Amino acid sequence: MTDIPQHPPVIRSAVYKDMFGRIAIPIIAVVAAFLVGLIAVMAMGVSLERAISAFINGAFGSAYSISASLNRSVSLALVGIGFVIAARAGLTNVGGEGQIAMGGVFATALCLAPGMAELPFGLSFIIPLVGGAIAGGVWGAIAGFLKVRAGANEVITTLLLSFIAIWLLYWSVQSENLLRQPMTSSATLPESLSIPASTQVPLLTGSYASPVTWGLPLTIVIAIAAAIILSRSVFGFNLKAIGFNPVAAARAGIAVGAGVVTALFVAGALGGLAGAVMLQGEQYSLKAGFCSNYGFDGLVVGLLARNSITGVIAGALLFGFMRSGGISMEMMASVPSALVGIIQGMIVVSIAGAAYFLDRGSAR
Amino acid sequence: MNQGAAVQGVPAPAEKTEPQPLLTLSGVGKRFGEFSALSDIDIAFNAHQAHCLLGENGAGKSTLCNLVFGIHQPTSGVMRLEDAPYAPANPRDAMGHGVAMVHQHFSLINELPVIDNLLIGKKFGRLNRKAEAEKITALATEFGLDLAPFEIVGDLSVGQRQRIEIVKCLMQRPRLLILDEPTAVLLPEEINSLLDVCRRVAESGCAVVMVTHKLAEIARVADRVTVLRGGRAVAHSAEPSNDMDALVRAMISREGGAGDNRNFGVSALPPRNPAPHRGPRPEAMQIDNLSFVDEIGVKRLDSVTLTITEGEIVGVAGVEGNGQSELGSILAGLSRATSGRWFAAGREMTAAKPRQITAAGVGVIPEDRHLVASIGQLSLADNLQLGRMQRFARYGLIDRKDQREAASTLMQRFDVRAPDSQSAFSTLSGGNQQKAVLARELTTPNLRFLLAAHPTRGLDIGAIEAVYTFIRQAADRNTGVLLISSELDELLAVADRIVVFYRGRIIGERPASSDNRDHIGLLMSGKTP
16 A cells, blocks of 8 residues: 555565565464364364354355445454554554443434434434544543653553443443433343434445445545555654654654644544444444444454554454354354454464564564 | 872772782774774773773773673673683673672662562572671671661662662672762762772772763772773873873863864864854843752752853863753753753743744754654655654645655755665764754754754764854854864864853853863863863
C-alpha cells in the first residue's frame, strides 16, 4: 500500500527480506497453526473430514455464513486500525474491549432515545453510530490525558479503563433506570430492548439471507483513509515523529501531548464505532456478553499487522472467517470452538517468533 | 601552591616512595564501528595512589573505565595486571582479578535494608545479619565510611547510597577501585567526605582510579592525573596541584597548548559583516536572575543574569558540569527554571513550551544531536522540516514534491551532503547531521535569538568551520546568539564576549580576545583574579 517506502537499489536485498517477512512468514505461520489444529482434532477422536467440512461450511459455506464472517471481520478491522494508529505514536492501546463496550452502550442509548427512530435521511442510525464512536473515543482519550498529565502508562490505563467500561455495560443492562428492558415477568432477560428498525445499520443486499451491513464499505473507506493519513498527512507524520522520539518531536515544536491524546481518541473512536456497528448491524439489543472478545482479538490483529493497514485487513479477514468456522465446528462436529483460540494463539506466537528472528538477523 | 595546602584536612598522601605500577595499559584503543573512542592510551595505575582521569564529556574517560572493568574489550593494545596479561572478558572476570567499580548509577534495591543489599549474591545458607553487619561496619569504619546497616536504602540520601556501593566494592578487598564520576551526584558537602574515603582507600594499598571533570577535586585527592581529550591521553601529571593551569589548558584547548590555536577551522572564518545599525540595539534575549535546583536538591544554576542584544554572539565558557547544560535545557523549553525569568525578543518565555519558544523566533541547537535535535529513523528531508510540515500541506496531506524541493534548497544553502533528501538521517555523518539541524533552526521564521549548545562537538574541521560560518552569518543578520562550548579557542574566535560559568554562576566576563585567554582559563578553574 501507500506506506511502503521507496528504497534505493543498494538495499534491495533488505527489501526482499522485508517482503519475505511481511508476506511469507504470516502465511507459513497460519498454515503451520492450522496443521497443529488438525492434529488436535484428530487427537480428540473426531473425524477430520467432519471437522473440516463443518469449519468450511461455517466460514464460507453459504451467502449467510460469508456475510456473518465479513461482519465479524469488520469489527476486528476497526479495532485493529485503531491499534495501528495509536502504535504509530508509540502507544499500545489494549483497551479495545472497553471501547467497544462504551460504543455499544451509548449507541444503544441513542437508538432507544425518544424520537431517534423518526429522524429522516438515515440520521436515525448515523447519530447512534457517531455517538458510539465518540463514547469510545473519549474512553481512549482519558488514557491519553492520564499519560500526558501524570505519565501513566497507557497499557495499564487502557486495560483498567476496559474493566470499568465492561462493568458499566453490565450495570446498564441490569438496571431498569438505565438500559434494561422493562421487567414484565421473572423471565425477563437482563438486556436492553431491541432497537427500532430505522436505527439499525442497513444491510447491503437488503436481505437477511446475506446480512452484510453497510459497516463493510464504511470500514473499507476508513481503512483507506487511515492508510493515507498515516503515510501522507501532517498528522500522520507528527504521530510518527512522536513515536520515534517524543523529546526531539517536542523540541521541534510538535504538540506531543495533543498528539498522544488525539491518537488514543482516534483508536478509541474506532473501537467505539466497532461496538456501535456490532449493536446496530448484528445484535440489535445490548446484552452482558456484548463485546465477546472482539476488543482483544482486534488488538491481536493490530499487533500482527506490524504497523500496516493492509496487514490489519488481512488479519481481520482471517480471524473473522476463523471465528465463524470455529462456531460451526463446535455445533456440527462437537469440536470445542476453543480450538480456534488455540490456533489463533499459535499464529500469534509463530509470527511474533519469526519476527524476532528476522529482526535479529537484520540487526547484524 | 604547595601540596600541604592542596590536601588540607586530609591525611597527606603517602610519602612518595617509588610507586609500583599495578595495572599498565600500553597502546590501548577502542573502536565502536567507525568511531574511535580511545586510541593509543599508555597509562600506569599505581598501588597506594589515587589517579584521576580528567576530561570533557566524550573524551573517553568512561570507555577507559569500562575496558579496565571488562564491560568492553579493547580493540588494540594490551593491559597487564602486575606482571600477568590482563584481559577481562566481563565484569565478573575483572572482579575475580581484584578490580572493582563504583558506577554512576547505583544498583541497589531500595526496598531492602543496607545489609541485605550488601550481602546479596555473596552468601549461601543461613544468614546471620547481625554478625555480618558487625564485620561490614568494621570494614567501613576502617575507611571512614559511616554505615547504618539496618536502614532501608530507599530512606537514604544519594551520598549514603553511594557509600553502600563503595562498601560493596571494598568487601571484595579490591586491588584496583574505579569510581566513575562519583561526585557528579553528590551535594557539595558530601563531596569532601567522599574524597577523604578515596584517599584512605589509596593509602590502604589499593590503586584508586577516579573519573571527574572538576578541578577542585583533583587538588584534594589526586596523586596523579591523566587528561583525556578526543580519546587520547594529552597530558600526564605526577604533581597535579602544581600543574593545575597546564591541566586546564590541556583539557580545554584543541591541541593541548595555547600557542597553536590557529589551525582548527575557526581561523579560516570570513570576517563579520554586521548589518548597519544606528542607536542602541534591541535585546534579543534576556535572562533575569535565573536559578535551577535539580531533583536531588543541588543548585545547578545560581541567579544567572545575562542580556544579549541583536547581532551579538555571547560565548559561555566553563568546565563542563557548571550549569551550562541546565541553562541550555531551560532556554530550549525542555526544563523549567526554579526561579527567575527569561525573555526572547521582549516576550516572556519562562513557562513557555518548546513550540511557543520556536514561534517567538528562537532557534535551538541542542547539546544532544541524537536524542533532542533530530530523529534518526526519519529521512533527512523530514528532519529538515520537523515541526513545520504544515507548510507543505495541501488539504492536510503533505505535498512530497514540494517538501523534497524545499529540502534540496536547504541542503544546498547549508551544504548538507547526502545521497538524497530521502536518506535516513542516521546514515549521515555527524557534520552533515549538525548542518541539517542548523539549516532547520536558522530558518526558524522571524529568527531573533539562537541558542547553540556545543554545536561542533564531535565534528571534523571542515564541518566546524561551516557551522561557525552559518552562526556568524545569522548574527550579521541581527540574530542574538548564545554559544555554549567547552572549546575556549572556538569561543575566542567566534564570540564577541565571553561569560564564564563556575558552579552555576557567572563568575566573570571578558571580551573575546586571545589576550584574555589566560584570564578566562583562570576564571574557569574558579579563581577570580
